[in-house]
Amino acid sequence: MTALQPKPDPRPHRSAFYQVNELAHQISGDVVLVPDASNLIGxxxxxxxxxxxxxxxGDEGEHLLTPDNIDRLxxxxxxxxxxxxxxxxxxxxxLWRGGTPIVQQIDGEPCEAxxxxxxxxxxxxxxLQEKWHGLPPLEAEIEILAHRKGFVAGHRPKWLERMARANLAERDVDPAATGEPKGEPLAANDNEPQVDKRLLPYGAAYGGEIRGTTLFGAIVDGKPGQILFSADVAWFYTATGARRISLPEKPKSLAATPFSLGDPSAIPERDWLFGRHFIRKYATASVGPGGGGKTAHSISEALAMVTGRPLLDPDGPxxxxxxxxxINAEDPQDEIARRFHGAAKHFGVTNEQVGGRLFTDSGRDQQFVIARQEGRDLKIVEPFIEDMVAEIRRRDIDVVIIDPFVSTHExxxxxxxxxxxxxxAWVRVADEGNCGVELVHHVAKNQGEVTADSARGGGAFKDKVRSMRVFNxxxxAEGEKAGVDDPRAYFRVDFGKVNMVASGHSLWRRFVSVPLMNGRGLAKTGDEIGVVExxxxxxxxxxxxxxxxxxxxVVADVPAETLAGVKVRLEASDYKADQRAKHWAGNLLIETGIADGREQAKAMLAAWIDAGELEIVRMKDASRHESDFIKPVAGV
Known part of the structure; x- marks a missing residue:
């Protein structure tokens, strides 16, 4: 009977990649593809x-790893x-070569070592251990910084130690802690491998391979490194330094929590920050068309928040x-300065009133990207979240405003x-930073009336934020009704989605132009800044x-004798009030040249009705059907 043959691996390049990736962790490198596996020369x-x-x-969008080019790993x-x-x-x-590697230097000065x-x-x-392993954390950090700054051996200025201490403090590392062991073998008998068994749970949590006293290839917070013990403390070493590390907490098993009604006064009140929109530990959003006032409005709000003055609510407390x-992820810092100076000038806000509570940054100077696209995968940038939360805590920030949201992700x-x-991810920043995060977002193109569903992208954005305002x-027609000359200078703010407070009436805003007076020569006014009030x-x-x-x-310039003539004609004949009728009263005004068209005729009839010169009378027409007719007011 013929023995069953094992099925061929349908994806041998996957298995090969994982093996080479393990080798990369072992020798602190990156997985690459060489151009030609048969010739490494040149x-x-x-x-x-x-x-x-x-x-x-790959980096260039080509060189796809396939079963045919495994030898190039x-x-x-x-x-x-x-x-x-x-x-x-x-x-x-x-060069991997299926498990029998070739090691060759390809760049740099020849270095056999x-x-x-x-x-x-x-x-x-x-x-493969970093040369500063075994040094106390402070000394190791000084040596790392010295190398980066290019200092020769023995030259260690005092400020280098201060910088090292600050770096260790940010990573919560005790500068006085003892260094990790230098790799001396542990006591063991001939039948047991010489490994530090304390590393076993760390290997299970972070991966990698234990060799002697070191766990190689561990991945912590997306960064590769090595884990070793110093006394009873585990340390995680990377190319940029070392920090203490502990095992991740095991998630609690799923359990249902009984609920009972008690005293509602014991429930903590929601921590509203500003305007029944910004709330601590939640993400909120403002959505509207480009140029619709979102950015300028957020600047006026920011000044109101840092000063405590009701700049956008004159009757407020x-x-x-x-x-x-x-944070503006697109505009340069000087444009941010212009906008805030313009708003401060308009509202009479002084630097003393700001009191050092306002922080502004540009995405051109720092990266504020919370998610990046890597091939087909979307990766949340965990180091950015850590840095963002750390800075929010360090500065005791209450509200973070991100404008625009689209520039913070890929x-x-x-x-x-x-x-x-x-x-x-932004909700995490709000929660871990104990602050409110406001995301300023655009709407899809060709939108009419902006609603919560108009936000650009999937509906998950709307569903994830706690409060959403829409700008229109x-x-x-609204401008004509309100009697304003330039409707584009006005906009309204509505709560498009409110989870925590009953929605109210629209809040109206308008743009005013504020000169910064930063011009030179004859043009002293300089830049004109649009400020929302x-x-x-x-x-x-x-x-x-x-x-x-x-x-x-409309009828102020119509002579009295002309009006008298119109009244005589309306009294003598039956002219209807309905514009669709063949014998509409407005046609009389057009035929006699009193009105230039239907709109003017309509306005003139309405004006004379308001003035009590004409009235609408309900009566039967020639067909014995009741209709509305326009007649002169009796006795006038």
């Missing part, structure tokens, strides 16, 4: 293509300053001043899952009076 570092996944297309190791005192510019390639170091690490003769971090906006992850520019919709009585005045103006 290749340089720029000829290599880094890959981070077996299905990854290799590992690039450089930065040998971490291990030895030479080979700073050396690059060493380890670098090649030997990688070879020994592969063969297990000597672990003073509030507790807040600390605000206003996700596909029509991908609901991706948008949910990105928005959830005043329409031409509060505006109230006129009352119903005011609108009615304005409309009546406008109608009266």
């Amino acid at each position: 290749i340089r570092r720029e000829d290599l293509v880094k890959i981070s996944h077996w299905a990854n297309n 290799a590992v690039l190791t450089d930065g040998f300053f971490r291990f030895i005192d030479e080979g700073n510019d050396a690059s060493v390639v380890t 670098a090649v030997d170091l990688v070879t020994d690490a592969i063969s297990g003769l000597r672990p 003073l509030t507790k001043p807040l600390r605000v971090w206003w 996700a596909q906006e029509n991908d609901n899952g991706a948008m949910q992850r990105v928005t959830a 520019v005043m329409t031409q 509060p505006w109230k919709w006129p009352s119903a009585d005011t609108i009615a009076e304005r409309a009546a005045s406008a109608r009266a103006a």
Whole structure:
């Protein structure tokens, strides 16, 4: 009977990648593809293509890893300053070749020690350890900084120690702690491997391979490194330094929590920060068309928050001043300064009133990207979240305003899952930073009335934020009703989605132009800045009076004898009030040349009705059907 043959691996390139990736952790390198596996002579570092996944297309969007080019898999190791005192510019390639690697230097000054170091690490003769392992944390940090600054041996200025202490404090590392062991073998009998068993749970949590006293290839917070013990403290070492590390907490098992009604006064009140929109530990959003006032409005709000003055609510009370971090991911810092100076000038805000509670930054100077696209995968940038939360805590920030949201991620906006992850990441910043995060977002193109569903991208964005405001520019019809000359200078703010408070009436705003007076020569006014200020919709009585005045103006220049003639004609014949009728009263005005067209005729009839000269009378027409007719008022 013929023995069953094992099925061939349908994806051998996947298995090969994982093996080479393990080798890369072992020798502190990156997985790459070489141009030609049969000839390494003459290749340089720029000829290599880094890959981070077996299905990854590489840095240039080509050189896809396939079963046919497995032999091109290799590992690039450089930065040998971490291990030895030479080979700073050396690059060493380890060609995998199915498990029998070739080690060869391809760049830099010839350095046999670098090649030997990688070879020994592969063969297990000597672990690949940074040269500052074994030093106390403070001394190790000073040496790392000295190398980066290019100081020669023995030259260590005092400020270097201060910088090292600050770095360790940020990583919560005790500068006086003892260093980790230098790799001496543990006591063991001949039948047991000489490994530090304390590393076993760390290997289970972070991956990697234990060799002697070191866990190689551990991945912590997305960064590769090594874990060792000093006394009873575990340390995680990377190319940039070391920090203490502990095992992640095991998640609690799922359990249902009983609920019972008690005293509602014992429930903590929601921590509203400003305007029943900003709330601590939640993400909120403002959505509107480009140029619709979102950015300028957020600047006026930021000044109101940091000063505690009701700049956008003249009848409102003073509030507790807040600390605000206003971030524009697109505009340069000088444009941010112009906008805030313009708003401060308009509202009479002084630097003393700001009180050091306002922080502004530009995405051109610092990266504020919370999610990046790597091939087909969307990766949340965990180091950015850590840095963001740390700075929020350090500055005691109450509100972070991000403008625009789209510039903080590389996700596909029509991908609901991706948008949910990105928005959830900002919710994490709000929660861990104990602050409110406001995301200023655009709407899709060709939108009419902006609603919560108009936000660009998937609906997951709307569903993830706690409160969403929508911005709509005043329409031409609204402008005519309100009696304003330039409707585009006015906009309204509505709560498009409110989870925590009942929605109210629209809040109206308008743009005013503020000269900075930063010009030179004859043009002293300089830049003109659009500043958002509060505006109230006129009352119903005011609108009615304005409309009546406008109608009266339409007939103000009509001679009395002309009006008398119109009355005679209307009395003698039956002219209807309905514009659709063949015998509409407005046609009389057009035929006699009193009105230039239907709109003017309509306005003139309305004005004379308002003035009590004409009236609408209900009567039967020639067909014995009741209709509305326009007749002169009796006795007038």
